[in-house]
Amino acid sequence: METYAIYVPRLLPQKDFFAPGHRACIGCGEALAVRLVTKTLGRNVIISNATGCMEIVSSPYPTTSWRVPWIHTLFENASAVASGVEAALKILNAKGKRGDSPKVVAMGGDGATSDIGLQALSGAWERGHNFLYVCYDNEAYMNTGIQRSSATPYGASTTTSPAGKVSIGQTRWKKNLPAIAVAHNIPYVATACPSYPFDLIEKVKKAVAIPGPAYLHVLSVCPTGWRHATDLTIRIGRLAVETGVFPLYEVENGSYKLSMDFPKLRPVRDYLSPQGRFRHLHEEEIDRIQERVTAEYEKLKKKAEA
Amino acid sequence: MSARRKQTGMTSGEVSLGAVVDEAGNAVEYKTGDWRSQRPVLNKDRCIRCGICYIYCPEGCIRQGPGGYFEADLYYCKGCGICARECWTQAIHMEPEE
Amino acid sequence: MEMIGMEGSHAVAEAVKLADADVVAAYPITPQTHIVERLAEMVADGELNAEYIPVESEHSAMSACLGSSATGARTFTATAGQGLELMHEVVYVASSMRLPIVMAVANRALSAPLSVWGDHSDVMAVRDTSWIQVFAENGQQAFDLTLCAFRIGEDPKVLFPVMVHLDGFHLSHVVEPLVLLEKSQVDKFLPPYKHPYSLDCDRPVTMGAFAMPAVYAEVKKAQHDAFLATKQVILKAWKEYGKLSGRHYSPVEHYHTDDAKVLLLTMGSFSETAMVAVDELRKKGEKVGLIRLRLWRPFPFEELRQAVANAEVLIVLDRCISFGGPPGPVCSEVRAALYAEQKRPKVVGFIGGLGGREIAVAEFKQMVSRGREAADKGAEAVPQITGIR
Numbered sequence: 001m002e003t004y005a006i007y008v009p010r011l012l013p014q015k016d017f018f019a020p021g022h023r024a025c026i027g028c029g030e031a032l033a034v035r036l037v038t039k040t041l042g043r044n045v046i047i048s049n050a051t052g053c054m055e056i057v058s059s060p061y062p063t064t065s066w067r068v069p070w071i072h073t074l075f076e077n078a079s080a081v082a083s084g085v086e087a088a089l090k091i092l093n094a095k096g097k098r099g100d101s102p103k104v105v106a107m108g109g110d111g112a113t114s115d116i117g118l119q120a121l122s123g124a125w126e127r128g129h130n131f132l133y134v135c136y137d138n139e140a141y142m143n144t145g146i147q148r149s150s151a152t153p154y155g156a157s158t159t160t161s162p163a164g165k166v167s168i169g170q171t172r173w174k175k176n177l178p179a180i181a182v183a184h185n186i187p188y189v190a191t192a193c194p195s196y197p198f199d200l201i202e203k204v205k206k207a208v209a210i211p212g213p214a215y216l217h218v219l220s221v222c223p224t225g226w227r228h229a230t231d232l233t234i235r236i237g238r239l240a241v242e243t244g245v246f247p248l249y250e251v252e253n254g255s256y257k258l259s260m261d262f263p264k265l266r267p268v269r270d271y272l273s274p275q276g277r278f279r280h281l282h283e284e285e286i287d288r289i290q291e292r293v294t295a296e297y298e299k300l301k302k303k304a305e306a
Numbered sequence: 307m308s309a310r311r312k313q314t315g316m317t318s319g320e321v322s323l324g325a326v327v328d329e330a331g332n333a334v335e336y337k338t339g340d341w342r343s344q345r346p347v348l349n350k351d352r353c354i355r356c357g358i359c360y361i362y363c364p365e366g367c368i369r370q371g372p373g374g375y376f377e378a379d380l381y382y383c384k385g386c387g388i389c390a391r392e393c394w395t396q397a398i399h400m401e402p403e404e
Numbered sequence: 405m406e407m408i409g410m411e412g413s414h415a416v417a418e419a420v421k422l423a424d425a426d427v428v429a430a431y432p433i434t435p436q437t438h439i440v441e442r443l444a445e446m447v448a449d450g451e452l453n454a455e456y457i458p459v460e461s462e463h464s465a466m467s468a469c470l471g472s473s474a475t476g477a478r479t480f481t482a483t484a485g486q487g488l489e490l491m492h493e494v495v496y497v498a499s500s501m502r503l504p505i506v507m508a509v510a511n512r513a514l515s516a517p518l519s520v521w522g523d524h525s526d527v528m529a530v531r532d533t534s535w536i537q538v539f540a541e542n543g544q545q546a547f548d549l550t551l552c553a554f555r556i557g558e559d560p561k562v563l564f565p566v567m568v569h570l571d572g573f574h575l576s577h578v579v580e581p582l583v584l585l586e587k588s589q590v591d592k593f594l595p596p597y598k599h600p601y602s603l604d605c606d607r608p609v610t611m612g613a614f615a616m617p618a619v620y621a622e623v624k625k626a627q628h629d630a631f632l633a634t635k636q637v638i639l640k641a642w643k644e645y646g647k648l649s650g651r652h653y654s655p656v657e658h659y660h661t662d663d664a665k666v667l668l669l670t671m672g673s674f675s676e677t678a679m680v681a682v683d684e685l686r687k688k689g690e691k692v693g694l695i696r697l698r699l700w701r702p703f704p705f706e707e708l709r710q711a712v713a714n715a716e717v718l719i720v721l722d723r724c725i726s727f728g729g730p731p732g733p734v735c736s737e738v739r740a741a742l743y744a745e746q747k748r749p750k751v752v753g754f755i756g757g758l759g760g761r762e763i764a765v766a767e768f769k770q771m772v773s774r775g776r777e778a779a780d781k782g783a784e785a786v787p788q789i790t791g792i793r
Contacts, residue, residue: 016366019331019332020333020366020367021333021334021338023336023338024365026385026386027364027386028386029364031364032362032363032364048471049612056614059612059613060613061313061327061616061619062309062313062325062613063313063332064329064330064610066331066610067331068330068608069603069604069607070610070611070612071471071611071612073612074494076463077463077467077470077494080459080463080468080471081474083471084429084457084471084479085474085603087427087471088472088473088479089475090455091426091427091454091477092477102605120461120467123459123461123464126460197361197362229387230386231386231388233364233386234362234391234392313619314618316622318621318622318623318625318629319626320622321619321623324503324563324601325613326610326613327609330610
C-alpha cells in the first residue's frame with residue numbers, strides 16, 4: 001500500500017451512495033465499510049444484499065439508504081441472486097434488450113457468507129460469474145443479537161458461545177474464508193479494513209476491474225458486539241492488523257502479496273484487552289491465541305514470499 | 307407525507323408493487339441525530355482540514371463547510387466520537403448533549 | 405402444424421424455446437430432469453439463445469430466477485418434489501416481490517421414504533405461496549400451459565410467477581401426440597417482458613425492503629387483492645390462446661356434466677383415466693360426469709360452484725394426504741368453496757395415486773359406487789385412501 005503523506009479528501013470520490021439516516025449502531029464499523037465500498041463502486045453497480053445488519057438498517061419500508069439499484073431477498077442466497085442478475089445482464093445485452101453493463105456486487109455478513117450462504121457462494125465462484133462478493137465480517141450474527149458464526153474468533157464470548165463457568169466462549173478457530181476463496185481459483189481475493197481506507201478503496205477498484213469472480217473480506221469492527229467504546233472502532237481495526245490477527249493481503253491468481261507488513265507484530269493482548277467479548281480470557285487462552293496468530297502470520301508470509 | 311407517517315398510515319392501496327422503494331436514498335429524512343448523548347465540537351484553530359474525520363464517519367454526515375473546515379451535520383450525527391478520537395490534531399472534542 | 409410424438413418434458417422445453425426465454429436456472433431432479441436436459445441441448449446447439457445457469461441447488465435455482473427476473477429477463481426453471489421443498493422459502497419471495505417466473509413442476513411424492521414417483525404432495529405444500537398454478541392433463545397441455553404461463557405471469561396487470569404442474573413420469577416421461585406452434589404465432593401471442601421496476605442504474609430502486617408490523621399487513625393485503633385480480637387476465641390469455649391454437653382452456657373443465665347427478669373431480673393426468681371410467685359408466689346408463697380443475701390458484705370458486713350446481717354427489721380425488729387434518733387437501737378446499745351454497749352436492753373424498761401408484765379405470769368406477777353409497781347413508785365420511793392394502 002502506498003503511504004500517503006497527507007490524507008486529503010479530494011483523493012476520494014465525493015458522492016456517497018449509502019445515505020445517512022440509516023439505523024446502524026453508534027460507531028458501526030460495518031456502516032463505514034459499506035459507505036467506503038459504495039463510494040468507490042459509484043453509480044454503475046447492482047447490489048445483491050443478504051439479510052443482515054446492513055440490509056436491515058438500510059431498508060425499513062418505505063425508506064432506503066441505497067442510492068444504487070439494490071435487491072435483498074433472503075439470508076443465504078445473495079450469491080445466487082447475483083448469479084441471476086449477472087446472467088440476465090449478459091443475455092439481455094447480447095439480445096440487444098439492454099445496453100448497460102453495471103458491475104454486479106453481492107454483499108453479506110460473516111453469517112451469510114461463512115455459514116448459511118457458503119454453498120451459494122461456492123457455486124457462483126465455480127460457475128465463474130463476473131461479480132464481486134464483499135463479506136462484511138463483524139465476527140458473529142450481530143443483527144439478531146450477537147450469536148456465534150464460524151467467523152467468530154477463538155475465545156470470543158457470544159450469546160450462543162457464551163463465556164461461562166465451564167466455557168471460554170467460542171472454542172473453534174475462525175474459518176479462513178479467503179483461503180476457501182483462493183481454493184476456488186478465482187482471479188482476485190483480498191482482505192481489507194476500513195481503518196486503512198485507501199487500501200480498502202484501491203482493492204475495491206481492483207476487484208471490480210477484474211472480469212470474473214472476486215472476493216473481498218472486510219473486517220467490520222462492531223462496538224455493540226465486541227463490547228468496546230463507540231469511538232474506538234477505527235483504533236481496534238488498526239490493532240487487528242498491527243497484531244497480525246487480521247493481516248491485509250491480496251491473492252491475485254493464486255499469488256499472495258501482503259498489503260502491509262510490520263517489522264514486529266504487536267502482541268495480541270493489545271487487540272484483545274479493549275474488547276469486552278474477550279475480557280474473560282485467562283493467560284493460557286491468550287497465549288494460545290498468540291501462538292496461533294504468530295504461526296498463521298508466518299504461513300502467510302511464506303506464501304507471499306513464494 | 308413523511309416516511310414515518312407513510313409507514314404507519316399507508317393503506318393497502320398505496321403500497322408499491324412488491325413493496326419496492328422507488329426513491330433512492332430517502333432515508334435522509336430520518337433524524338438519527340436524536341440518538342446521541344454527546345456531540346462533536348470543532349476547534350477551527352487546530353483543524354488542518356485534512357478530512358480524516360470525513361473519511362471515518364460511519365454516517366457520512368461530516369461535510370466540508372465554509373473555509374474548508376469539516377463539520378458534522380447534527381441532524382444525523384449519532385455522537386460516536388470516532389472523529390474526535392481519530393483527528394490528527396485533536397481539533398475535535400466531544401461534549402455531552404443537553 | 406403437424407402432430408408429433410413427444411415426451412411431456414420435451415414439450416415443456418419446446419414451449420420455453422418458442423417463448424425465447426432469456427435465462428434458465430437449471431438443477432436436475434427426477435422426474436423433471438428431462439426438461440432441463442433438453443433445454444441444455446437446445447442452448448448447446450444454438451436453438452435457444454439463453455443464459456443457462458447450472459446452479460448448485462434448487463434454493464439457488466429459484467434465487468437466481470429472482471435476480472434474473474428483477475433484471476428484466478424472461479426466466480424459467482423446473483423442479484419436482486424435494487426440489488420444490490428445498491426452494492420453499494424462495495418461492496414465497498418470488499411472488500411477494502412480484503417477479504414473473506415460469507416454473508414447471510413434475511409433481512413428485514415427498515420423502516420420507518424417498519419416492520421419485522408422482523403424486524401431489526409437493527403441490528399441496530405450496531398452496532399458499534401466491535403463485536398462479538395450473539394443472540396439465542396431457543403432453544399437449546404441458547406445452548400449451550407453459551406458453552400461456554409466460555403470457556400470464558408477465559402481463560402488467562399480473563406480475564406474479566406461475567407454476568405449471570405436470571404429473572411426474574405419467575406426463576413428464578410419456579411420449580404423447582401433440583401439436584406445437586409456429587414461432588410467428590407465439591410472437592403474436594407473447595409480447596416482450598417489461599417489468600415496471602427493474603434493476604437499473606438510471607433509476608435505482610430498492611427491492612426487498614423489510615416491513616415493520618405497522619405496514620406488513622397492508623403489503624400482504626395489496627398482494628392478496630392483486631392476486632385475486634389475476635383471474636381476469638388468465639381468462640383473457642386463455643381466450644386468446646384458444647383463438648390462436650384452437651385449444652381452449654378454462655379454470656374448471658367439464659366432461660359429460662350436463663345431466664350428471666354424480667361428478668368426479670380430478671386434477672392432473674388421472675383425469676384422462678377418469679374420463680374412460682365415465683365413458684364406461686355412461687354406456688351402462690349411469691349419469692356420471694367429470695370436472696377437472698385446470699386452474700388451482702387462484703382457486704376457481706365461481707366456476708366450481710357453477711359446475712356442481714346440479715350434481716347430487718361430488719367425488720373428489722386427492723393425490724396427497726394432509727396428515728392430522730382433513731386428509732384430502734383438494735376435498736377440503738372444495739368443501740369450503742361450497743360451504744355457503746344453499747344447494748350443494750354431498751362431497752365425498754378419496755385419496756389415491758400416492759407415490760406413483762396407479763389408479764385403474766375399474767378403481768374410478770369403484771370410487772363412484774362407494775361415493776354414492778357414502779352419500780346415500782348421509783355419511784360424508786372422511787376421505788378414504790383407495791387402492792391400499
